[in-house]
Amino acid sequence: MDEKELKRIRIAKRIAQEFPDGAVVNLGIGMPTLVADHIPPGKTILLHSENGFIGLGPRPEKGKEDKDIVNAGGAPVSIVKGGCFFDSAMSFSIIRGGHLDYTVLGALEVDEEGNLANYMIPGKMVPGMGGAMDLVAGAKNVVISMEHVNKNGAPKILKKCTLPLTAKGEVDLIVTELAFIRVTKKGLVLEEIAEDTTVEEVLKNTEAKLTVAGNLRRF
Amino acid sequence: MKQIKTAAQAVEAVKDGSSIMIGGFMVCGHPFTLVDEVLKKGLKDLTLITNDAGFPEKGIGKLIVSGQTKCLIVSHIGLNPVAGQKMHSGEMEVQLVPQGTLAERIRAKGAGLGGILTPTGAGTEVEKGKQKFNLNGKDYILENPIGADFAFIKATIADKNGNCFVAKSAKNFNLVMAMAADCVIAEAEKIVEPGELDPELVTVPGVFVNALVSAQINDRSF
Numbered sequence: 001m002d003e004k005e006l007k008r009i010r011i012a013k014r015i016a017q018e019f020p021d022g023a024v025v026n027l028g029i030g031m032p033t034l035v036a037d038h039i040p041p042g043k044t045i046l047l048h049s050e051n052g053f054i055g056l057g058p059r060p061e062k063g064k065e066d067k068d069i070v071n072a073g074g075a076p077v078s079i080v081k082g083g084c085f086f087d088s089a090m091s092f093s094i095i096r097g098g099h100l101d102y103t104v105l106g107a108l109e110v111d112e113e114g115n116l117a118n119y120m121i122p123g124k125m126v127p128g129m130g131g132a133m134d135l136v137a138g139a140k141n142v143v144i145s146m147e148h149v150n151k152n153g154a155p156k157i158l159k160k161c162t163l164p165l166t167a168k169g170e171v172d173l174i175v176t177e178l179a180f181i182r183v184t185k186k187g188l189v190l191e192e193i194a195e196d197t198t199v200e201e202v203l204k205n206t207e208a209k210l211t212v213a214g215n216l217r218r219f
Numbered sequence: 220m221k222q223i224k225t226a227a228q229a230v231e232a233v234k235d236g237s238s239i240m241i242g243g244f245m246v247c248g249h250p251f252t253l254v255d256e257v258l259k260k261g262l263k264d265l266t267l268i269t270n271d272a273g274f275p276e277k278g279i280g281k282l283i284v285s286g287q288t289k290c291l292i293v294s295h296i297g298l299n300p301v302a303g304q305k306m307h308s309g310e311m312e313v314q315l316v317p318q319g320t321l322a323e324r325i326r327a328k329g330a331g332l333g334g335i336l337t338p339t340g341a342g343t344e345v346e347k348g349k350q351k352f353n354l355n356g357k358d359y360i361l362e363n364p365i366g367a368d369f370a371f372i373k374a375t376i377a378d379k380n381g382n383c384f385v386a387k388s389a390k391n392f393n394l395v396m397a398m399a400a401d402c403v404i405a406e407a408e409k410i411v412e413p414g415e416l417d418p419e420l421v422t423v424p425g426v427f428v429n430a431l432v433s434a435q436i437n438d439r440s441f
Binding site: 049050051052053066067068069070072073074079085086087088089091092095096115123126127128129130131132133134137138164165166167168169 | 244245246247248270271293294295296297298303306307313315317318319320322323326337338339340341342343344345375385386387388389390391392393394395422437438
């Protein structure tokens with residue numbers, strides 16, 4: 001397994017530990033989807049799929065796909081026992097109304113005030129926000145799953161986001177391959193660092209001000 | 220009883236400049252037959268209201284590639300690069316709307332509401348040009364209802380009174396769109412007599428539906 005994949009798994013494993021048993025969780029397409037594979041034994045979570053169901057299950061084997069069961073990326077998936085289907089207005093009432101416990105999404109940038117930019121780069125990448133703005137505005141807990149720096153090695157955790165915002169002040173947790181950071185009213189708190197890094201390395205790769213927790217832990 | 224039409228008859232009144240809501244989410248629950256029929260008409264200046272731009276070679280994506288669409292009101296165009304190109308070149312206007320806001324604006328029209336107040340998009344570019352309200356310490360933006368001349372929806376089973384059962388995650392936008400257009404055409408995989416569809420299983424009440432068409436294309440290759 002390459003280094004990039006190992007980083008992603010580490011992030012997914014750490015986020016998976018956050019959910020209480022029975023939590024209803026929406027996982028964004030891409031890296032956040034990996035979280036589903038790392039839920040600790042003995043715990044069950046229910047995955048919400050914004051196109052219209054709770055109880056998202058794995059992709060069926062080839063030939064067993066159901067054209068009427070897809071995930072928010074349009075890929076074939078399944079529904080677990082005890083799941084339920086609904087239409088888009090209901091799906092987003094669940095999201096916006098605060099009935100979704102967690103949403104896990106990627107980010108281009110996130111900042112000290114919990115602002116998130118993850119849906120466009122003007123002039124370059126303008127795919128539309130899909131359900132991201134509703135998810136971030138509505139979910140009880142917003143968790144960002146991302147690599148600590150961008151592909152040029154520049155920090156993604158900034159003093160202030162420079163790209164157009166997906167939502168203002170809604171992020172609760174930022175989990176990267178290096179750090180577990182909580183967004184508080186007083187700013188960003190570095191609560192945990194990865195087992196193979198140092199506080200200095202985390203600070204060097206972060207533009208935002210980080211307060212190091214008194215009881216800093218490792219993950 | 221609702222009229223059962225051929226796809227060609229059903230889209231006869233669709234003209235240059237018409238606005239059409241089209242159900243589906245990444246072509247799941249998408250009325251392929253009706254969309255292909257409009258494509259054949261070679262219209263221009265259509266306004267399409269739909270969740271996403273689909274794929275270039277499938278369903279609604281083809282109406283974008285063919286240049287018949289002047290304005291697209293959607294939440295996502297990421298899997299149809301042609302939509303992005305036409306947006307950047309100015310050939311097609313694209314209004315990007317958060318998915319939940321899109322669903323609720325359409326529902327508002329169908330439910331007779333004057334608009335909705337939503338926290339989604341507050342503090343972002345989405346709030347530009349819109350009225351903002353601070354209620355109980357939280358920011359909301361006023362979003363207008365969206366209606367259309369036509370809605371094409373997809374049903375798994377429709378009875379001849381227009382009641383539709385839409386299976387599983389194919390429901391998506393099909394319910395709200397049926398509420399919000401002047402003329403609603405349901406493309407059904409199966410059309411049955413009144414009484415043959417269990418009233419407990421109705422997703423879209425027949426009161427919203429004007430005409431039925433038998434689905435000729437149900438393919439959804441993965």
